[in-house]
Amino acid sequence: TQLLEQSPQFLSIQEGENLTVYCNSSSVFSSLQWYRQEPGEGPVLLVTVVTGGEVKKLKRLTFQFGDARKDSSLHITAAQPGDTGLYLCAGAKGGNKLVFGAGTILRVKS
């Protein structure tokens, strides 16, 4: 059983479209992180959300942490081909260990 359920698994969209990736759990996390991974590279940290209800924006990316700190979403506005990659959410439950979601493979077609 995946502690962090991430959806959708795959997403193929046209350039300029909007999309949302969801990360859900029945567990409470002290913080939640979003990573992006391109082929042949390690995951790169995009953002960390810590406070319930927190919203963070990174250019065209908007991250939200649920009020109860059990879920999070990543919204991309006007997706670009450069956004293509594997997006991973990861929850921290203490002790510096992270639990990763299954990942969302995003492909943005030009």
Place this chain on the structure above:
Amino acid sequence: SAVISQKPSRDICQRGTSLTIQCQVDSQVTMMFWYRQQPGQSLTLIATANQGSEATYESGFVIDKFPISRPNLTFSTLTVSNMSPEDSSIYLCSVVVGATGELFFGEGSRLTVL
């Protein structure tokens, strides 16, 4: 942040052999981890590399199969022993930076076992 170098970046190995992956960090870090990412899947924590003591392994991973060394605060190695095709994966070294436990990853070592 931290700059993490892993080598080899990729290797093709024969069944039954062993391979050691090195991880070098550009600064001293307390927490260092090894992850495995099987083809098309997410990351699974193998173990926490502890400086000066035995690594702490997660459920499903054992020291005989994945011996880990951490001689100092900037370096660690992971050995994949007696390899089988099921060990074909990307192996990633990561370190914790910051109070919120943010992980920084190396580029990964892609291992293919024939």
